Amino acid sequence: MMDFLMNFPFITIVLSLFSAVVAFAFKGSRARFVTYFLLLAGAVMSCFVLAYNLSSETGYFVYRMGHYDAPIGNEISAGLLEPFFVLIFEVVMLLSVLGGKRRIFSDIPEEKQKLFYVMINLCHAALAALCYTNDIFTAYVFVEICTIASCSLLMASDKGKSLIAATRYMIFSLIGSGFLLIGIILIYSITGHLLFTNLYEAITLLWRDGSYNFPLTVAIGLIVSGLCVKSGLFPFHFWMPDTYGTATPAASAILSGVISKGYIFLLFKIIFRVIGFDVFLATGVQNILFVFGILGMVVGSVSAIRTKNIKFMIAFSSAAQIGYIYMGLGLGTRTALVASLFQIISHSLTKSMLFISAGGLCDAAGGKQDFASLRSCAHKNKVAGAVFLAGALSMVGVPIFAGFIPKLLFAASAFEGGAKMFFVLIALAVSTMLNVMYFMRTALTVYYPLGAENGAQAKTRACASFAVCTIVFIALNIAVGLNSQPISSLLEKGIELFMNVR
Amino acid sequence: MELLIPIFRMILLISLLVCAVATALSKKPMTMIIIFTAYSIIMSVVWVLLRSPDLAITEAAVGAGVTGVLFFLTLRKLHLIDKDKEEELRAANESKEEKNDEK
Amino acid sequence: MMKNKFSEKFSAWLSGEVDLTEKIAEEKRTEAPSRISKKEEAEETKIIRSLEKKEIKLSFKEYKVLSVVFCVILIGILTATVYFLPTFASSDVPAVNEVYEHYVAQGRDETGAVNTVAGMILDYRAFDTLGESFVLFTATCAVLILMDDKHKKPKKEMHETVNYSRDPIVKSMAAILIPLILVFGAYILVNGHLSPGGGFSGGAILGAGFILYAMVYGDEQALKVLSERKIKVVTICSLSFYCLAKSYSFFTGNEFNGVHSVISAGTPGDILSGGLIMPLNIAVGLVVCCTMYSFYMLFKRGRMN
C-alpha cells in the first residue's frame, strides 16, 4: 500500500497538466478554484512523497515512465530534495496567487484571467517536472513550457510596459534555452545517453579517459550558462527589474520566488546527478560562478540603492540574492551547498512575500511605485506595511527570520573555503551593509509619520485573503528561521543522496 | 553516383549558409522572410539526405509552410507589405512618367 | 561642510526624493534649499531624465560591445569543439550504443510499430512527447492572451482581402489541391507507425490544408467549417485523451502497482497495430492541426469567431 505513494510525483505532473486543460475548458472564474485545488493537492502529495522517502531505507526511488528500464525508457526520480522543493514551490505559488488575488482582478482584463490561471497550472506542472525529471531532454521540453508560461504570466497585464518587459524576458530566456539545448546535444553526441544515471556513468568514464575533455567542458559550460541566463545571474540580470517591476504582484512573486529558483534547482540536479560534482569541480566552471556570484551580490545591491521604484528595488535585491546562491555553488564545500539550498528556500519565501506586500503598499499609495508617492503609505495599509517590514528584516538577515540562516551558514562555510574565504567574508559584509541601507530607507519611507497634508486620507482596507496569506507567509518565514536545524540536516542528507546514491 | 551525393550535400550546406547570411544582411522585412522560407525548404532536402523523412515532412509543413504564413500575416498586420508595394507602384509610375517625358 | 552635505544628501535619499548618485540635481537643491519654485523643479526633473536616457544608451552600448566579444569567442569555442568530436557518418560514434541497438532491433516487437521513430517518441520516450504537445497548448493559450480581441468591437479591415474564390485559376487549383492535401495529411497521420511521419507532420499538413482553405474561400467560410467551438472541443478532448492514455501506460508500467497493461502490440505491419501509438498519433495530430489553424486565425483576424 505504501508503495502507491511512489506514483505521486508522476500524478502531480500529469494532474497539473490535465488541470490546465480543464481550466481552459471552464468558463469564467471557475478556473481559479481548479488552480487552488491543484496547488493544494500537489502540496499534500509532495508531503506524502517526502514522508515516504524519509521513512524508507534508501530515501530515494526511481519511477519508470513507461514499461522499460533506464537506458531504454524514460523515468523520474525522487530523493529528499525533490519533493521538499516542489512542496516549497507549491506553497509559495498558492500563497502568491491567493495574496495577489485582488490585484489579479484589477490588473488583468477579465477575459484573460482564465488564461492566467491556466498558465499558473502549466508553470506548476513544468516546475514539478523540472524537479522530478531524470532525463535531460525531458528537462529541456519542460524548461520551454516554463519559459512560455512565465512569459504569458507577464504579458497578461496587457500594458505596453509589461509587453516590452515580456519581450526582453523572452529574448533572454530564448538565449538561455539555446545554450541549454546545444549543451544537452553536445553531451548526447559524446555519450549517447539521455538519462541522468547513464549519463553520469558515461561522463565519469569519459573524464577519466580524457579523450573528450574539451567538448565535455564546453558542454558543461553551455548548460550552466544557459540556466544562469534563465535564472538571472549577474551579467544577465538586465531583464529582472523590468520583468518583476511591471507584472502584477502575484506574477512577479511567482517569477522571482519560484520560476528562477526552479531553474537553479534543475542546475543543481544536473551538476550532481549528470555531471558529477567531482567532474564539475575539475572543469573549473565553479570559479567563474563564484566570481559572478560575488559581483552579482555587490552590483545588485548597488543598483537597488540607486533605483527609485520599490518594485525595481526588490528586483535588484533578487539579483543580489541569486548571487549568494551561485557563490555557495562556487565555494563547493558541503556547508556552502547546504547554505545555497537554504538560500533558495528562504529567498523564495521572503521575496514572494515582499512582492505581494509591495503590491499592497502600492495600492495604498494610489497605484504608484516610486518612493516619493509611497511615503507613509504603511499607515494606510497596516498589514502590508508590517509584512514588508518582516520581509525586509528577513532579507537583511535578522535572527529568528529565515534569511538569517543562509548568511550564517555562508559565513561558516567561508572558513572551509581556503583562499576564497577572504572574498566571501568581504562580499557578505558589503552586501549585508547595502541590504540594510536600502531596506532601512524603504521602511523609513513607508513609515514616515503622517503629516498634516496627507493625514486626512482614508485608510484602504486590506482584503481578507491578502491578510491571511501574508500572515501565513510571516509564520512560515519565522518557522523556517526557528527550525533551521531539521531543515538543514534534511538538506545535507539530500545532498548526500544526490552525490552518492544512484 | 557515389561521388555526386557528397557534392550535392556540400552544395546544399553552402546554400544554407548563404541563405542564413543573406537573411542576416537583408534590410527589407519581405526579402528577409522569403529567403528564410527558402532556407527552410533547403533544410528539408538536407533532412532527406540525412535519411530522416519524418523531419523532412515536418520541416516542409511547419518551417516553410506554417511559420512562413505566420511571418507573412505578421507583415500584413504591420502594413509592411503594402509599403513595399506602394514604393514599387511609385517607382513604376515615375518610370512611366519618365518614358512619357521622353516621348 | 562635507559632512553636513553628506548628511543632507543622505536624509534626502532616505525619504525617497533623490538618488545618491544624482550629483547635479543634488547641487541644485543645496544651492537654493529654502525656496524651490515650480520652474526650477521642472528643470531639475528634465536634467534627471536626460541623465537617465544617457545612462540607458550607455548601458546598451556597453552591452553591445560585450556581446560582440562574446559572439567571436563563441565561434572559436564551437569550432574547436567540432574538431574534437567523433567523425561524421561513421558507425563508431558514442551515440551508436546499446540504446540505439535496442530501439532498432527490438523496437518493432516491443511496441508493434514498424516506424522506429514513432515507436521511440510515443512509447519509449512518451513523456517528452506529452510535454511537447503541452508546449503547443501553452503557445496557443499565450497567443490567445495576446491576440484575442473578441470583446472589443471588430474593426473594419483597412485593406479588404481579395476574394480568391472568384478567380478561376485559384479556385480550380484549390478544389484539386485542398482535398489532396487533407487526404495526404490524414494518411500520414494514420500511418504514422508504418511509414515516415506521424502526429506532428500529419497534423501540420492538415493544418496547412485548412489554412489554404481559409485563404482561398475566406475566413468566414472556413470558420463555418471549423469553428472556434469545434477547435476548442477537439483540442480539449485530444489532450485529455493523451493525458489519460499515457497515465494508464505509466501507471501499469510499474510492477508494484499490480496492474498490467491490457494493450497488446499487435502484428507489426498491420494498420491496427502498435497498441496506443495510432490513437496517440491521431490525438497529437489533431492538437497540432488545431493549433496551426488557430494561430492563423488569431494572426489574421485577431479573434477566433
Next chain:
Amino acid sequence: MNLLENYEELVAMILFVIGFTMLVFSKNLLKKIIGLNIMDTGVYLFLASMGYIKDALTPIVPAEGEVNPMDYINPIPSGLVLTGIVVSVSVSALTLALCVRLYKKYHTLDLDEMYMHMKKEEE
C-alpha cells in the same frame, strides 16, 4: 577528429552562431525571431548529423524477420529533432504575436526605441 570530415557539424555550428548573433544583435524584432529559428535549425542539423551513419537506411524496419541494427540510422536524434521543431514553432508564434502587439502600440520594431517611447509616455 577532423574539421573537414565533420563539415556537416561545422556548418551546423556556424548556423547556430549566425542565428545567435542575429538574436542578440539585430535591433529589428522580426530579425531576432528569424535568428532564433536559424539558431534552432542549426542545433537540429547538428543533432541529426550525429545520428547519421554512412550507407544506412531510414529506420523503418521490415515487418518480419531479423533486424540488423547497423543497417539503419540512429532514430533517437530524429525523435528529438521532431520535438524541437514543434517547440521552436510555438515559441516563434508567441514572439511574433508579441511583435504585432508592440508594433500596434509603438509603431516600431526596435526594442530600444520602444523603451524610449515607453519612458516618454510615463512622463
